[in-house]
Amino acid sequence: MSATDLDNEVASHLKSLLPDDSYASLRDTVLPTLLSSIGAVAEALRTSSRVSQLGSSNSFGDDQLNVDVAAEDIIRKALSSCPSIVTASSEEDPVERMKTDAARVEGDLEHYTLAFDPLDGSSIIAPNWSVGTIIGVWKGTTAIGQNPENQIASVLGVYGPRTSAIVAVRHLSAITACFEVGINFAEERLATELLRPQVRLEEGPFKTRYFAPANMRAAAENHKYMELITHYISQKYTLRYSGGLVPDVVHALVKGHGVYISPVTEKSKAKLRRLYELAPIALIIECAGGVAVDPVTGERILGKAIENTDERGGLICGTSHEVRFAIHKLSG
Amino acid sequence: MSATDLDNEVASHLKSLLPDDSYASLRDTVLPTLLSSIGAVAEALRTSSRVSQLGSSNSFGDDQLNVDVAAEDIIRKALSSCPSIVTASSEEDPVERMKTDAARVEGDLEHYTLAFDPLDGSSIIAPNWSVGTIIGVWKGTTAIGQNPENQIASVLGVYGPRTSAIVAVRHLSAITACFEVGINFAEERLATELLRPQVRLEEGPFKTRYFAPANMRAAAENHKYMELITHYISQKYTLRYSGGLVPDVVHALVKGHGVYISPVTEKSKAKLRRLYELAPIALIIECAGGVAVDPVTGERILGKAIENTDERGGLICGTSHEVRFAIHKLSG
Numbered sequence: 001m002s003a004t005d006l007d008n009e010v011a012s013h014l015k016s017l018l019p020d021d022s023y024a025s026l027r028d029t030v031l032p033t034l035l036s037s038i039g040a041v042a043e044a045l046r047t048s049s050r051v052s053q054l055g056s057s058n059s060f061g062d063d064q065l066n067v068d069v070a071a072e073d074i075i076r077k078a079l080s081s082c083p084s085i086v087t088a089s090s091e092e093d094p095v096e097r098m099k100t101d102a103a104r105v106e107g108d109l110e111h112y113t114l115a116f117d118p119l120d121g122s123s124i125i126a127p128n129w130s131v132g133t134i135i136g137v138w139k140g141t142t143a144i145g146q147n148p149e150n151q152i153a154s155v156l157g158v159y160g161p162r163t164s165a166i167v168a169v170r171h172l173s174a175i176t177a178c179f180e181v182g183i184n185f186a187e188e189r190l191a192t193e194l195l196r197p198q199v200r201l202e203e204g205p206f207k208t209r210y211f212a213p214a215n216m217r218a219a220a221e222n223h224k225y226m227e228l229i230t231h232y233i234s235q236k237y238t239l240r241y242s243g244g245l246v247p248d249v250v251h252a253l254v255k256g257h258g259v260y261i262s263p264v265t266e267k268s269k270a271k272l273r274r275l276y277e278l279a280p281i282a283l284i285i286e287c288a289g290g291v292a293v294d295p296v297t298g299e300r301i302l303g304k305a306i307e308n309t310d311e312r313g314g315l316i317c318g319t320s321h322e323v324r325f326a327i328h329k330l331s332g
Numbered sequence: 333m334s335a336t337d338l339d340n341e342v343a344s345h346l347k348s349l350l351p352d353d354s355y356a357s358l359r360d361t362v363l364p365t366l367l368s369s370i371g372a373v374a375e376a377l378r379t380s381s382r383v384s385q386l387g388s389s390n391s392f393g394d395d396q397l398n399v400d401v402a403a404e405d406i407i408r409k410a411l412s413s414c415p416s417i418v419t420a421s422s423e424e425d426p427v428e429r430m431k432t433d434a435a436r437v438e439g440d441l442e443h444y445t446l447a448f449d450p451l452d453g454s455s456i457i458a459p460n461w462s463v464g465t466i467i468g469v470w471k472g473t474t475a476i477g478q479n480p481e482n483q484i485a486s487v488l489g490v491y492g493p494r495t496s497a498i499v500a501v502r503h504l505s506a507i508t509a510c511f512e513v514g515i516n517f518a519e520e521r522l523a524t525e526l527l528r529p530q531v532r533l534e535e536g537p538f539k540t541r542y543f544a545p546a547n548m549r550a551a552a553e554n555h556k557y558m559e560l561i562t563h564y565i566s567q568k569y570t571l572r573y574s575g576g577l578v579p580d581v582v583h584a585l586v587k588g589h590g591v592y593i594s595p596v597t598e599k600s601k602a603k604l605r606r607l608y609e610l611a612p613i614a615l616i617i618e619c620a621g622g623v624a625v626d627p628v629t630g631e632r633i634l635g636k637a638i639e640n641t642d643e644r645g646g647l648i649c650g651t652s653h654e655v656r657f658a659i660h661k662l663s664g
Contacts, residue, residue: 042493045494046493046495046516047494047516048494127579127585127587128462128493128494128496128582129462129492129579130461130492131493160460160491161377161457161462161463161492162377162460184379186518213571217565217569217570219565219566220565226562226565229565230558233548233551234551235552236549238549238575239545239548240456240575242574243571243572250459254459254460255458255459
């Protein structure tokens with residue numbers, strides 16, 4: 001696959017963000033392939049209603065897994081056409097494996113590691129709510145133990161009434177950017193559209209203010225989280241919380257403001273995987289001008305290296321002053 | 333369009349629910365046409381990312397309306413092939429109009445009135461969250477002032493990663509039923525699938541309990557609603573609230589339990605339209621074995637006639653004991 005498979009506008013936009021040919025593979029092959037595979041996952045979801053519907057509370061288990069595995073397979077298969085991706089791991093198969101032929105790729109100076117969550121939000125697949133894919137692209141042959149600055153791109157795929165993706169790029173000679181692409185993949189053909197050339201989290205003030213309180217049950221045993229939620233209600237914030245990490249974060253990005261809170265309390269352990277969920281989302285949020293921090297330390301998610309593929313944490317992200325306020329309330 | 337356009341399983345299911353030929357048009361034309369038009373609306377949404385995306389907080393207004401109007405047009409056009417539908421009105425055009433040729437339909441003893449909300453959830457279209465269509469089918473030439481028992485069928489279309497619909501049928505010789513259909517409409521061809529022959533709201537107990545608190549801002553000025561929300565949090569209910577009426581109600585239907593609350597308080601007026609939103613949803617919920625009541629009076633939504641197309645109200649619906657508890661807390 002080459003950049004010509006993308007709509008001209010999207011291809012030009014990528015070219016303007018990554019003019020340096022030391023990123024040629026990322027620009028012309030890796031990112032187009034990832035967008036295409038998101039289109040293919042969307043098509044698989046759209047036509048597999050019977051498989052998906054089995055994932056109800058009545059019949060949880062293996063059948064639900066099928067959709068996750070299908071998404072995993074589609075993305076893995078797509079990667080095989082990207083020689084510059086030498087290592088990949090996913091939330092479904094959380095072991096970094098180098099491609100067996102990776103060492104043999106000659107004349108290609110670009111080497112990338114992919115870390116992805118093929119289908120996030122399995123609990124809301126059965127009722128047909130929007131779900132998503134999360135992908136981080138790292139420079140080099142591993143993401144573990146690396147400076148988070150090496151994560152130079154990330155992509156969130158959103159499967160809803162239509163298919164869309166938020167893409168972030170940030171590294172040295174690349175221009176820091178966050179943009180939205182519309183994707184339509186049907187009958188093996190990919191159509192893309194540049195929807196928002198610049199996704200930005202603004203400071204406001206806004207008439208409507210949004211909050212997304214994840215793991216609200218934790219507030220039952222943590223008075224600070226309960227007080228924070230009560231604060232939002234009494235201040236008449238608007239609740240938008242689907243329980244899908246991708247749609248919940250993308251809501252803020254598309255509306256241009258908002259705060260997402262997934263706290264960690266004594267009785268409620270950290271749930272989100274740093275490699276497959278937190279790091280890619282943090283890059284998107286930061287490239288959009290927002291802030292993504294650890295709810296316990298208040299420090300940037302991207303402030304420290306990821307120790308292993310199963311390392312977990314909480315998340316507060318969104319508009320910077322909203323994130324600062326939430327951290328102040330939870331840790332104060 | 334005839335029933336043969338439906339998948340055999342869906343057509344047989346409808347035939348088993350409506351064996352009486354006095355419902356032949358409803359069974360063979362009206363319901364298949366409505367399912368088909370939901371497929372067509374899904375296809376329109378899927379391929380109109382640019383129109384939809386304009387509906388962000390930055391550029392609200394006419395552009396957003398385009399998607400609503402497109403859905404309205406698709407459904408209206410479909411109705412023209414249903415001679416037994418003699419009257420129709422919608423949330424976009426809330427005036428009951430009888431078809432000009434309606435009086436001339438001879439030999440057809442079935443006459444139906446349609447009341448529909450073509451695209452509910454405009455505020456969450458831009459971020460690509462699931463949205464829906466709501467349709468009520470009434471016996472006779474008007475829905476206004478009629479016994480709500482005359483609403484003999486209703487349909488909720490869900491536009492998410494795939495397209496699905498919940499259908500309810502209840503009247504005299506018809507068998508009371510609520511079922512789920514998978515819909516795939518592409519290249520002018522409709523494919524349907526019977527996903528859940530019986531959608532049921534069960535009493536539990538369940539390990540996970542869901543709540544969907546609409547208009548949470550009202551709790552800022554209403555301590556009873558605030559206490560109810562605090563109760564759910566302290567009892568560790570799981571929050572699922574997208575802000576889209578259709579996906580929020582369908583979440584409970586597909587999970588098999590849950591409660592949706594849209595209160596009416598002194599400062600927060602009733603918002604949901606009885607004709608286009610409340611009545612069709614109440615029929616679905618009741619046919620699934622649940623309860624749908626007015627939050628002020630505690631009485632059945634379907635307990636009294638609809639006075640005009642703009643009449644509004646609140647809603648508490650879902651699993652019966654959850655609804656009773658919420659009413660008790662809000663009115664107690």
